[in-house]
């Protein structure tokens with residue numbers, strides 16, 4: 001099967017500090033890839049590069065056979081086929097939930113308000129958020145806000161979803177509701193790249209787990225192999241620390 | 249603890265376990281208000297007494313607070329002041345729009361927008377470096393002196409234009425502070441759903457930015473409401489000019505007091521409103537973050 005997304009030799013430095021060195025990654029359609037690794041290893045940066053929110057220094061990011069990192073590509077167009085959800089939700093606080101969701105479809109795709117709202121309500125209903133449609137984000141729980149952020153990203157009907165530690169800002173009792181939404185997306189066949197600290201979730205949902213260390217993907221394997229039989233000493237160390245912390 | 253106070257704990261939460269602090273008690277609140285009122289009346293009364301009892305007072309009253317001259321000068325001063333109000337309103341609308349445009353240009357990123365950004369920054373730096381009065385004189389007298397065909401010679405027009413140019417530069421900086429106060433992640437989230445830079449600014453960043461700087465904008469209102477009187481140097485017959493003319497004719501200063509009263513009637517309520525708004529805004533933010 002042709003890869004949905006192919007990342008080749010991606011390098012990214014911030015002010016001379018190399019954050020991604022030579023990253024290669026393939027994601028096929030309907031595949032779920034989890035990125036794990038210690039803080040600062042470059043997970044968020046990689047996701048932002050895929051979404052062109054951060055320009056890369058060199059390398060290729062091939063989406064559906066097109067190098068989207070090449071010059072002359074309109075990033076706004078690319079972003080419409082990808083959704084990204086951030087750790088801090090980043091909902092627009094001055095807009096109602098429904099307007100947060102319809103803003104993209106209305107302004108980017110020019111869908112009339114009525115139609116955009118009807119679709120948004122459909123999505124909200126699917127994620128059990130319909131009663132929050134007219135609330136402002138500040139009044140929702142963290143879990144609800146994050147689910148709205150996911151709905152907002154889905155409103156553009158993306159074919160690829162990127163998640164950046166979407167549960168690490170949540171109270172423990174709210175984590176499950178968000179993870180269940182992502183599980184639901186997997187069942188629906190969504191292609192996803194997920195940076196996460198939730199190892200149990202990664203083991204459960206991923207088809208492929210990538211261990212990122214100091215800007216390179218040091219090891220990647222199916223979850224049962226990567227968690228059960230890690231090959232690289234750095235991976236073993238990292239997982240040992242997680243086990244010691246009681247999180248696996 | 250008796251059952252009574254247990255009920256209170258249920259009703260008021262754990263606070264009920266501690267003695268109520270003074271501002272919460274109605275009696276003490278009333279006493280506080282009484283003390284405040286008494287001391288205010290006392291201090292003001294004392295100041296008034298000092299002034300009225302002084303030997304110079306009759307003379308001061310004649311020159312500054314003459315009821316006769318007040319009545320005489322008021323109609324002219326008031327109609328001139330009405331021009332001030334109109335100048336203020338027209339100028340303020342233009343300023344709010346132009347300044348926002350400049351601030352948005354400054355906020356655009358990427359090399360393609362560099363020339364625009366340079367123009368915006370140059371404009372702001374130049375204008376802010378000049379005394380506003382200089383700009384008014386330069387444009388109000390200078391441009392009409394050129395006798396350019398098809399260009400108005402109205403000092404009123406050029407005076408207001410100078411005010412608009414000047415205030416737009418300052419107000420653009422106010423907006424810019426507001427735009428910078430909106431967290432970078434909001435811009436990123438806006439871009440991530442496919443909005444262009446301009447759309448992200450317009451729909452996501454600027455609405456939040458404006459909310460953050462409304463108090464500063466209101467302060468600008470108060471300041472402009474007074475500064476419109478500067479066009480009096482061009483001979484425009486606004487409120488201050490009319491007061492000046494009356495004074496030149498009668499050598500009595502009450503006309504200035506009449507103008508002062510009119511300016512205060514407008515600016516004090518705006519200042520109070522600004523304070524009230526700022527306070528409410530702060531309390532709201534505290535309530536949101538707790």
Ligand SMILES: Nc1ncnc2c1ncn2[C@@H]1O[C@H](COP(=O)(O)OP(=O)(O)OP(=O)(O)O)[C@@H](O)[C@H]1O
Pocket residue numbers: 014015019037038039040041042043044045046165
């Ligand atoms: N905009 C930026 N400017 C400068 N340095 C940055 C920027 N963004 C990220 N970095 C640096 O890049 C490195 C990788 O950061 P990144 O956020 O990608 O790590 P991460 O794996 O997501 O970590 P975490 O698990 O803490 O989220 C860090 O050292 C960080 O300080």
Ligand SMILES: [Mg+2]
Pocket residue numbers: 043044045164165
């Ligand atoms: Mg991160």
